[in-house]
Each structure stands twice: as C-alpha cells, then as structure tokens.
Amino acid sequence: MNAKAAVFDMDGVIIDSEALWQSAQIMSLAEFGIAITHDECEQLTMGRRSDEIACIWQEKFNLDIHPSLLEADILTRVVSLIDRYGVAMEGLYEALNYFRREGYKIALATSSAHRVIQVVFDKLGLWKYFDVISSAADVERGKPDPAVYLATAKKLALNPEQCLVIEDSANGFLAAQRAGMHTWVVTAQCHHKKFSQAAGHCRTLSELVTVLHAQHAISCMEI
Incomplete structure (x- = not known):
C-alpha cells in the first residue's frame, strides 16, 4: 500500500456521536407518539445521510410530515447534543x-x-x-x-x-x-x-x- x-x-x-444521533431520532419521533430504540436506529440509519434517515422513518411510520421538516428537526437536536456532550x-x-x-x-x-x-x-x-x-x-x-x-x-x-x-x-x-x-x-x-x-x-x-x-x-x- x-x-x-x-x-x-x-x-x-x-x-463519539452515534448514540447522540440515535437520541436525536428518538426525541424527534417521540413528538409523534412513536417509540423507537437505539438498536433500531443503529440497524436502519447508521451511516446514512440525514435526509435518508428522515425518509426511512417517514415511510416506516407513514408520518404526516414532510421528510425535510423531520430532517431539520433531527439535525437541530443532534447539533445541540453534540455541542453539549460530544467528545x-x-x-x-x-x-x-x-x-x-x-x-x-x-x-x-x-x-x-x-x-x-x-x-x-x-x-x-x-x-x-x-x-x-x-x-x-x-x-x-x-x-x-x-x-x-x-x-x-x-x-x-x-x-x-x-x-x-x-x-x-x-x-x-x-x-x-x-x-x-x-x-x-x-x-x-x-x-x-x-x-x-x-x-x-x-x-x-x-x-x-x-x-x-x-x-x-x-x-x-x-x-
């Protein structure tokens, strides 16, 4: 090589932000009364772009929100979590x-x-x-x-x-x-x-x- x-x-x-990404998704979906786990986030969305993450959840749960708005909410949450807890x-x-x-x-x-x-x-x-x-x-x-x-x-x-x-x-x-x-x-x-x-x-x-x-x-x- x-x-x-x-x-x-x-x-x-x-x-060390994978758990923070998962928490952001969990909090966003909780606003719709939907409970997901860290394991589900890892299996379905790890390594994906934020727009793809939003589409995955929107389609899985048939959410009444445009994926771009869900993406923006997840991003706002993860940026805040990283700023506070990222190492x-x-x-x-x-x-x-x-x-x-x-x-x-x-x-x-x-x-x-x-x-x-x-x-x-x-x-x-x-x-x-x-x-x-x-x-x-x-x-x-x-x-x-x-x-x-x-x-x-x-x-x-x-x-x-x-x-x-x-x-x-x-x-x-x-x-x-x-x-x-x-x-x-x-x-x-x-x-x-x-x-x-x-x-x-x-x-x-x-x-x-x-x-x-x-x-x-x-x-x-x-x-």
Missing part, C-alpha cells in the same frame, strides 16, 4: 498528528450535513488538521454509494487506491470499498464478519497508529 492520504469518516470515528474518539489527536507527521494529506468524507461538520470541528478544534472536507450532502447518493469517497479523492488530486480510509459502519465500509480505497475498520466491532474484507481491523485509533507505525518500521527495514 502506498497511501498518500488518510480519509476519516466522522460520526463514530472522529467523534473525541480515543486516540483521535494521536492519529491526526501521526498522519500529519508522516506526510499524509488528511480528509473528511462524512454522511453528515455541513452544520453537523461545523459543530464537530468547532467543538473538537479540528479545522487545522484537515486539507479536504467532503459531505455526502453534496453528492447525488450517500453511503454505501461511493460518491462521497470518489469526490474526496478528486479534491485531493489522488487516485482512490492512494487513499487510506478509516470507517466504523457497514454503509461507510461498503462505500469506501466500492470506491477502490484501502479501508481500515476502527470500531469495537471491527472483527464482525461484515468487515472481513477490510485492509485492517482495530478497536481504537490509538491501536491503528500502533499498527501502522509497526508496518512502517518493517517496510523501512526491508528497503
């Missing part, structure tokens, strides 16, 4: 500093809308680290379609195979794989069979840095 860029997913990779994933700054030190370009490729990116980057102080920021809101189809990853490679002026992707969801993993990128899965569930074709499996970003550092040391010894 001759990667020249590290491409991060955001929710669940950069920020960086373990090893985030260690990973960002590692990639910067090793000369990688650093990019974001997320399903989240720009207002969510804004609150996350402000909250965690991330603007200085990233060369490219891409939202699936700016492409025709969200993950698992590869469009947001292909758009990111184009912004980086790199071929997809020159990008190392860090993902945590099945939809994100499929999107990166379909884009032809080297995809590392970083999540506590990294060894699940749905991630069997990943380039690497780590439970945390700290572990990822340790593995990549070891691989780099071995490759230097072989030269």
Whole structure:
C-alpha cells in the first residue's frame, strides 16, 4: 500500500456521536407518539445521510410530515447534543498528528450535513488538521454509494487506491470499498464478519497508529 492520504469518516470515528444521533431520532419521533430504540436506529440509519434517515422513518411510520421538516428537526437536536456532550474518539489527536507527521494529506468524507461538520470541528478544534472536507450532502447518493469517497479523492488530486480510509459502519465500509480505497475498520466491532474484507481491523485509533507505525518500521527495514 502506498497511501498518500488518510480519509476519516466522522460520526463514530472522529467523534463519539452515534448514540447522540440515535437520541436525536428518538426525541424527534417521540413528538409523534412513536417509540423507537437505539438498536433500531443503529440497524436502519447508521451511516446514512440525514435526509435518508428522515425518509426511512417517514415511510416506516407513514408520518404526516414532510421528510425535510423531520430532517431539520433531527439535525437541530443532534447539533445541540453534540455541542453539549460530544467528545473525541480515543486516540483521535494521536492519529491526526501521526498522519500529519508522516506526510499524509488528511480528509473528511462524512454522511453528515455541513452544520453537523461545523459543530464537530468547532467543538473538537479540528479545522487545522484537515486539507479536504467532503459531505455526502453534496453528492447525488450517500453511503454505501461511493460518491462521497470518489469526490474526496478528486479534491485531493489522488487516485482512490492512494487513499487510506478509516470507517466504523457497514454503509461507510461498503462505500469506501466500492470506491477502490484501502479501508481500515476502527470500531469495537471491527472483527464482525461484515468487515472481513477490510485492509485492517482495530478497536481504537490509538491501536491503528500502533499498527501502522509497526508496518512502517518493517517496510523501512526491508528497503
């Protein structure tokens, strides 16, 4: 692998926000007297764009509200929750500093809308680290379609195979794989069979840095 860029997913990779997204959906649907669980949110909406999330619930429960209004309500709630409770994933700054030190370009490729990116980057102080920021809101189809990853490679002026992707969801993993990128899965569930074709499996970003550092040391010894 001759990667020249590290491409991060955001929710669940950069920020511990998956539960906050689920809570936002639960609160929004509660306004309609509908009770959903965190497990249902994970199964049906994890890794999806906010407009797709709204459509999923609107269609499932035949809600008397336009999906765009439901989306806006969910986004308002999740932005507020992230601003109050969002924290960086373990090893985030260690990973960002590692990639910067090793000369990688650093990019974001997320399903989240720009207002969510804004609150996350402000909250965690991330603007200085990233060369490219891409939202699936700016492409025709969200993950698992590869469009947001292909758009990111184009912004980086790199071929997809020159990008190392860090993902945590099945939809994100499929999107990166379909884009032809080297995809590392970083999540506590990294060894699940749905991630069997990943380039690497780590439970945390700290572990990822340790593995990549070891691989780099071995490759230097072989030269």
